[in-house]
Amino acid sequence: MVKLDMSVVQERISYEELEELISWINHIHGFDFSGYSRASLKRRVTRIMDIYGLDLFDLKGMLVNDHLFFEEFVVQITVNVTEMFRDPSFFRLVREKVIPYLTSFPRVKVWNAGCSTGEELYSFAILLKLEGLLERSFLYGTDINPRVLEKAKAGVYPLSNMKKYSENYLNTGYSGSLVDFYVAQYDAAAISNELKKNTLFSVHNLVSDRVFNEFQVVSCRNVLIYFNTDLQKRVLQLFYDSLCPFGFLCLGAKESLRAFDMTGRFRIVDKFENLYQKIG
Structure with missing residues (x-):
C-alpha cells in the first residue's frame, strides 16, 4: 500500500459530511461509528480517501459495491496496534x-x-x-x-x-x-x-x-x-x-x-x- 505523507493531505471531507457518512455506513452495513472521536475518525477517513483518490460520492460507491474494500475500510478505521507483553x-x-x-x-x-x-x-x-x-x-x-x-x-x-x-x-x-x-x-x-x-x-x-x-x-x-x-x-x-x-x-x-x-x-x-x- 502506498505510504501517505500526512503533511500534504488536503481536506477531502468536512465534519458535516463525516456525520452523513457515519449514518450511511450504519444504515447500509450496521457498523456504528457514531461514538468514535470525530477528530480521529476524520483523519482516518481522509487518509483512505487520499490513498485511493476518492471523493465522498466515490467512497460511498466503493463501500456499497466492493465488499473487500469495505473490509479494508474497517481495517484502516479501527486501530490495530498491539504486541506481546506490551508494557x-x-x-x-x-x-x-x-x-x-x-x-x-x-x-x-x-x-x-x-x-x-x-x-x-x-x-x-x-x-x-x-x-x-x-x-x-x-x-x-x-x-x-x-x-x-x-x-x-x-x-x-x-x-x-x-x-x-x-x-x-x-x-x-x-x-x-x-x-x-x-x-x-x-x-x-x-x-x-x-x-x-x-x-x-x-x-x-x-x-x-x-x-x-x-x-x-x-x-x-x-x-x-x-x-x-x-x-x-x-x-x-x-x-x-x-x-x-x-x-x-x-x-x-x-x-x-x-x-x-x-x-x-x-x-x-x-x-x-x-x-x-x-x-x-
Whole structure:
C-alpha cells in the first residue's frame, strides 16, 4: 500500500459530511461509528480517501459495491496496534496483584476486548500457564474487525517480531524464554496449541453488543481513547456489568476512570497502570 505523507493531505471531507457518512455506513452495513472521536475518525477517513483518490460520492460507491474494500475500510478505521507483553510493567502488576486473587477460583475467565491480532490475549495465556492456572482458565478475545480476528485465531506472527516480544517477556520478570511458547516455521512463529486450545476469538462490537459472560478479568487497553465521552461511559458500564464481584478491569496507559463517577463501584489498584477492581 502506498505510504501517505500526512503533511500534504488536503481536506477531502468536512465534519458535516463525516456525520452523513457515519449514518450511511450504519444504515447500509450496521457498523456504528457514531461514538468514535470525530477528530480521529476524520483523519482516518481522509487518509483512505487520499490513498485511493476518492471523493465522498466515490467512497460511498466503493463501500456499497466492493465488499473487500469495505473490509479494508474497517481495517484502516479501527486501530490495530498491539504486541506481546506490551508494557511489561503492566504484566508485572497483574502477576503481583491479580494472580493471587485468581487462584481462589475453580474457573478463570478473561476477556480481552479490542484484542486486534491476539498478541495480548496470548500474553495473558502465557502468564496463566506460568502461574499454573491455564488448565482451568478460558480466554475470550473480541474485536469489531473480522480480518484481524482471523490472524488472532491462526496465532501465527512474523518471526522478526519475536525479538521485541522476547525483550518484553523478560522485562516482566519471568525466567526462561518466550521460545517455549511458539514453534518457528521458516520466517513465522506459531503459537503453541496448548495456549490456543483455551482461547476463543469472536466479533463483538463495544458500541452496540451487550454483556455475554461474567469475567474475573476484563482487559481493554488503549481502545477507549478513540471513543467520545458518552461512548466511553457506555463501554465502562458494559465492562462493569461483565465483571464478577471483585473482578479486575485493565485499561491503557492514557485511560482511566478518573473522569467518570465510579465512586463505590471500583477501587484503584494502581493509578499508573490504570488497574481497577470492582467493589460495588
